Amino acid sequence: MQISIRNFTKTFDTTTVIDDMNLTIRDGEMLALLGPSGCGKSTTLFTISGIHRMDKGQLMFGDRDVSGLPSQKRNVGVVFQNYALYPHMNVFENIAFPLTVRKDAKADIDREVRAIAALTHISELLERRPGQLSGGQQQRVALARALVRKPDVLLLDEPLANLDAKLRLEMRSEIRRIQLETGITAVLVTHDQVEAMSMCDRIAIMKKGEIVQIDTPADMYSNPRTSFVAGFLGNPPISFLSGIAMDSAFSIAPIKLRVPLGSRQGIADGTQLKLGIRPEHFGPEGDIAVQGRIAFAETQGRENLYDVALADGSVLRSIQPAGKIWAVGEPVRWHIDSKSVFVFTDDGQRL
Amino acid sequence: MRASSPYRANLLGLAFMTPAMVLLLGFFFLPVVLTSVFAFTNMSTATGISGGSYVVTGNLLRSLTDEGLDAKTIDALGQSSYVIDQAGLEKARAAGVDAKFIAEIAERLKDRSFTSSSAFERELKTLPSRPTRIRDLKIAAGAFEQSVLNVRYASRGEMEAALSHMLENPPEGAIEKIATASYTGWTWTTDNFKNLAIAPDTWRIIGNTVFYVVLTLAFNVFVGLFLAITTFYLPPAGSGFFSVLWLLPRITPVVLYAVMWKWFTWEDGFVFNIAQDLGLPAFNYMKGSVASAWTVVILVNGFVGASFGMILFSGALKAILVQQLWASEVDGASRWQQIRYIILPQMRWPILFVTSYQTLSLLSSYEQIWLTTNGGPGSTTTIWALEAFKTALNNYTGNLQYGLGAAMALVLVAVGLVLSIVYLRLFRFDEMMSKPKIEF
Numbered sequence: 001m002q003i004s005i006r007n008f009t010k011t012f013d014t015t016t017v018i019d020d021m022n023l024t025i026r027d028g029e030m031l032a033l034l035g036p037s038g039c040g041k042s043t044t045l046f047t048i049s050g051i052h053r054m055d056k057g058q059l060m061f062g063d064r065d066v067s068g069l070p071s072q073k074r075n076v077g078v079v080f081q082n083y084a085l086y087p088h089m090n091v092f093e094n095i096a097f098p099l100t101v102r103k104d105a106k107a108d109i110d111r112e113v114r115a116i117a118a119l120t121h122i123s124e125l126l127e128r129r130p131g132q133l134s135g136g137q138q139q140r141v142a143l144a145r146a147l148v149r150k151p152d153v154l155l156l157d158e159p160l161a162n163l164d165a166k167l168r169l170e171m172r173s174e175i176r177r178i179q180l181e182t183g184i185t186a187v188l189v190t191h192d193q194v195e196a197m198s199m200c201d202r203i204a205i206m207k208k209g210e211i212v213q214i215d216t217p218a219d220m221y222s223n224p225r226t227s228f229v230a231g232f233l234g235n236p237p238i239s240f241l242s243g244i245a246m247d248s249a250f251s252i253a254p255i256k257l258r259v260p261l262g263s264r265q266g267i268a269d270g271t272q273l274k275l276g277i278r279p280e281h282f283g284p285e286g287d288i289a290v291q292g293r294i295a296f297a298e299t300q301g302r303e304n305l306y307d308v309a310l311a312d313g314s315v316l317r318s319i320q321p322a323g324k325i326w327a328v329g330e331p332v333r334w335h336i337d338s339k340s341v342f343v344f345t346d347d348g349q350r351l
Numbered sequence: 352m353r354a355s356s357p358y359r360a361n362l363l364g365l366a367f368m369t370p371a372m373v374l375l376l377g378f379f380f381l382p383v384v385l386t387s388v389f390a391f392t393n394m395s396t397a398t399g400i401s402g403g404s405y406v407v408t409g410n411l412l413r414s415l416t417d418e419g420l421d422a423k424t425i426d427a428l429g430q431s432s433y434v435i436d437q438a439g440l441e442k443a444r445a446a447g448v449d450a451k452f453i454a455e456i457a458e459r460l461k462d463r464s465f466t467s468s469s470a471f472e473r474e475l476k477t478l479p480s481r482p483t484r485i486r487d488l489k490i491a492a493g494a495f496e497q498s499v500l501n502v503r504y505a506s507r508g509e510m511e512a513a514l515s516h517m518l519e520n521p522p523e524g525a526i527e528k529i530a531t532a533s534y535t536g537w538t539w540t541t542d543n544f545k546n547l548a549i550a551p552d553t554w555r556i557i558g559n560t561v562f563y564v565v566l567t568l569a570f571n572v573f574v575g576l577f578l579a580i581t582t583f584y585l586p587p588a589g590s591g592f593f594s595v596l597w598l599l600p601r602i603t604p605v606v607l608y609a610v611m612w613k614w615f616t617w618e619d620g621f622v623f624n625i626a627q628d629l630g631l632p633a634f635n636y637m638k639g640s641v642a643s644a645w646t647v648v649i650l651v652n653g654f655v656g657a658s659f660g661m662i663l664f665s666g667a668l669k670a671i672l673v674q675q676l677w678a679s680e681v682d683g684a685s686r687w688q689q690i691r692y693i694i695l696p697q698m699r700w701p702i703l704f705v706t707s708y709q710t711l712s713l714l715s716s717y718e719q720i721w722l723t724t725n726g727g728p729g730s731t732t733t734i735w736a737l738e739a740f741k742t743a744l745n746n747y748t749g750n751l752q753y754g755l756g757a758a759m760a761l762v763l764v765a766v767g768l769v770l771s772i773v774y775l776r777l778f779r780f781d782e783m784m785s786k787p788k789i790e791f
Binding site for chain 2: 046050085279
């Protein structure tokens with residue numbers, strides 16, 4: 001079901017957390033709300049679920065306006081960060097709870113719960129209490145409970161944040177598998193760009209209550225609209241250089257760095273610019289030479305990370321396949337791939 | 352060194368336990384032990400708490416008659432006799448009787464005895480130096496009187512000697528029985544419990560106590576829960592105000608609190624005036640009828656306990672993760688279903704705790720009832736603890752029966768101990784007690 005948020009404003013006491021936001025989630029897609037903490041992504045999620053109410057705006061589930069409905073009447077499924085399982089009920093009762101309060105027939109409840117338990121691979125845990133489950137198992141129970149009454153939308157609030165690294169990988173693909181199998185519309189709130197990129201059809205990056213950019217993970221990575229987006233996606237992160245426009249090139253005069261601006265024309269000489277260079281676009285290969293010194297090296301096995309300090313103190317990150325190893329302090333003359341750099345204005349807009 | 356280390360650990364543990372043990376001994380074991388000791392005595396104001404002496408009184412004669420001592424012996428105990436012996440002569444001299452007259456008595460009547468005062472006095476009147484005034488004659492006669500009645504003997508031996516002197520051919524064991532009965536100090540006895548078991552009041556008071564505890568407890572728990580849940584759903588400012596309001600009964604000094612209830616329920620009090628204006632029956636609700644007295648007693652105690660319950664329940668409510676409440680709403684639970692299926696099941700332990708704790712404190716608390724209805728009208732609102740208190744420490748007639756009161760208190764201690772064990776079982780206390788986290 002398509003979910004659309006129109007002109008949504010949310011205020012807590014006197015603080016406006018979200019101001020006039022518009023967002024459409026397509027039917028059957030999984031959308032990530034990605035952003036740093038305090039950016040309003042959880043507020044948006046809880047507003048869709050009805051836990052928070054809108055101060056202004058409209059929320060549509062398909063053609064149905066649910067803005068004024070309490071969460072009980074919205075038919076949404078929510079997976080909370082701490083799972084919020086009911087500790088006094090066993091797994092079966094937890095999953096059955098949405099159907100029990102709806103007063104479904106016993107036989108129906110039993111059938112539905114067993115079906116969803118099979119889907120989430122927890123059929124053998126139905127008699128256990130939440131306290132007897134591992135984090136990943138609790139996660140599956142929470143997911144089953146959210147899905148059991150076939151909600152219009154599945155809302156996931158940082159569902160992987162409390163899991164250890166291995167389980168996180170496992171549950172990442174599990175949640176995606178279940179979402180695809182059920183074909184449900186889903187919203188995932190996360191501050192982890194890897195989660196967002198690996199699980200979702202589209203990502204909406206939020207900053208200070210606004211959606212900065214909404215795109216597929218690949219487009220978002222290769223075509224960021226602002227320096228914030230460019231900085232948020234990618235691990236290790238992009239590095240930025242500050243300079244000015246000079247003769248159709250980005251220039252840092254003291255270290256004699258000149259990166260041609262190429263097709264980006266009409267930038268007045270002297271304009272302050274920021275150059276974004278992803279780690280994979282800086283290394284021994286490339287077209288623009290830069291003199292620097294290895295300031296930091298980190299071995300990751302398959303590849304190595306380097307921080308290269310330039311003469312003016314700015315730092316460029318580089319990722320290189322394992323093999324040749326550069327030592328910290330070693331002077332290098334590496335190159336920037338000028339075709340792959342991003343150019344931003346001083347306030348972060350992409351040029 | 353290795354051998355000494357566990358030993359030192361034990362000593363350290365003991366040192367940590369010491370304050371608790373001292374408090375336990377001083378404030379629990381000692382009172383219980385003393386209560387147990389007193390419970391098996393007949394101590395009262397009459398007996399005192401130190402030793403006594405041996406006296407045969409008129410009352411004792413009546414009770415001995417009731418206990419079936421033969422009439423002849425009773426009669427003999429009540430009689431006086433007059434024996435002219437050296438002791439009598441000394442006594443007469445000390446009483447200031449004329450020396451010449453004493454000499455005549457010694458000379459003519461020595462070693463004679465008379466069974467009545469009239470016979471003895473008739474004989475005295477025949478002596479030449481007899482006093483002219485009847486009063487002086489009676490004083491002289493009195494010096495030779497011999498009787499055990501109302502004479503205080505310091506030891507049992509003296510009493511028995513006096514009795515065998517008085518009684519001719521007493522029945523088997525009579526002297527021992529009378530001597531025992533004549534003791535004015537306290538003695539060891541199990542009569543307190545026997546009397547409690549057969550007294551008709553006992554069962555009425557037990558009934559009152561059960562009625563009081565059950566209803567007050569129900570009020571505590573239900574009102575406490577209701578308040579906790581309603582304030583839980585109120586905005587913080589409002590809930591804070593209401594919490595403080597409901598705490599007033601608990602933080603008000605108990606005497607002031609009782610006085611406020613009197614203003615509230617007595618003639619010309621608050622409720623009285625409202626009832627009068629509305630044309631409803633207006634009387635002293637605290638003491639005017641059994642139903643209204645019970646209502647007052649249960650409300651007075653109930654509100655104190657309700658605020659206690661409210662605090663505990665509020666704390667437990669705040670410990671429930673807000674996400675669980677959100678989850679239940681998202682799952683479609685109405686407010687009532689949320690309370691019924693999410694909140695109340697997680698309140699099981701606090702409810703059980705308040706129930707057990709309040710049962711024990713209600714069983715032993717009497718001060719609010721004492722200060723309000725004082726167990727009345729009649730003794731309709733008298734509970735066990737109040738009756739024990741009155742029996743032992745605050746008796747209207749002035750004869751405080753420490754022994755009986757202690758026996759009543761001991762019954763409460765026993766009931767409390769049994770209930771505690773039951774509750775600890777329910778709480779599975781042994782599971783809550785884990786090994787200390789820090790190793791010595």
